[in-house]
Amino acid sequence: MTARSRVPAIEGWFTLDEAEPKLIGTRGVDSGSYFWPPSLAVSANPNAPFEAREPVELSRTGRLWSYTTNHYAPPEPSVQTAPYTVCAVELEAEQIVVLGPLATEADPAQLRIGMPMELVLGPLYSDDEHEYVIYQWVPAPSIDGRIGPASGVEA
């Protein structure tokens, strides 16, 4: 049996760079606001609703805004098995909070709000031919001094 090929679980949301994956967003050329994910009708800056948007790779590090571990199996069309952890990470330059799975190998007991996090790739599910890959967040204590503080937005 041949090895399954790695393909993204969703097309165009992140790069497949194994060492340093990045989320692929867009930036409004007039407003400077960032938008992610790229393939859905997401929000617009109301001061420039019709501006052109250029593709841009987002920061691959940020600070943990919040997180939770789910202990029940989620309903269809979910593919996760419990327990699984979801993280919300705030990207400093983009001033945007992004939801994503915690990295498969990471320990949720180590998570603390405000800690530095880094983007990696990991498996979501597989079939006979493919392994479907998703972006994930992993704690990155070594970069703590190199990114700014969390913004402290209200709950």
Add this chain to the structure above:
Amino acid sequence: MSGDRDLAVIGVGMHPWGKWGRNFVEYGVVAARAALDDAGITWPDVDFVAGGETVRNGYPGYVAGATFAQALGWQGARVASSYAACASGATALQSARAQILAGLCDVALVIGADTTPKGFLAPNKGERGDDPDWLRFRLLGATNPTYFALYARRRVELYGATRDDFAQVKVKNSLHGLENPNARYRKATAVADVLTSPLVADPLSLLDICATSDGAAAMIVTSMEWARAHGHADPVRIRGVSTVTPTYPNPVIEMPNFATDSAAGIGALPTHGFKSSIARAAYEEAGIGPEDLSCAEVYDLSTALELDWYEHIGLCEPGDAEGLLRSGATTLGGRVPVNPSGGLACFGEAVPAQAIAQVCELAWQLRGQAGARQVEGAQVGLSINQGLFGHGSCVIVSR
């Protein structure tokens, strides 16, 4: 004081909440009949039907106004159906209000009913890779409680809230709903019951999170002029209805989104977050403030979310909700009881009916007809919730 944009609520009614497993139209008919009887009018007196929609019950659920009009017997009334997720009921009320205040009709039935599946609310079936509500389940397993838990953990981090604080909300609401005949759960709950119930999405456990229920709520609203001409000298009045959307950039991650708005390139965040802005718009319309409230019905999808609402409706400053709860101010007998009905903790959520049910409870409170859960001397009430996809919902009523 009476504003010239007030509506009269002359009748309210419900079908009890539960897990009855029957068609939602049946529940709606029961609630409509109760509201008509309560108003002392008959079905042909209604000239506008505003239905709160649901998207899980297939074709009839999408056209709620007409579905209920047909089930009650076609009599020519005009109709509208509103979909705004949890805010559908308030949006339906807003549609009836616009018709009445424009002078296009006098008497409207506002109605919502639901039959819910077991377990987590989930998106419709099919492969829909361009639908964020489908993708959040597929890619993240991000159920509704996942989002509730992200907010709850923010309270723990920012304000030192504890699981014990969250459990106290459930204890309070269980006490309030004990003798509410329309509530599904009528059983006292202890803090230990909550803390020992299975974790769903930490820090929230099963008893921190509301169930999904079958149920229906209806109300009859009229112009003030019509009410007075038909023997309702001092009806409960709708003073303000807020159905606002967020203001960019919304820095809070909202269901079913994968990301917040970006605040880059915008200068400063809005002064008020989305939830606060929902209440502010209703207060402004009503010309009253949080200090005037006798009671409030807030959307306790989770115990921790009830605490968020205390702050967003101005009962206290951010970070003070746990203290306000523990002071007893929001318990029956306190300064401003919150969820005297028992809230979603005792009802579970019947999505298109729930915002209407909140107003039904306020009407009973303001008429002094709430029995064992009566808020003494209630004069002003507020109901509030937030529907998926950016729907605000807040109604202010007074005598």
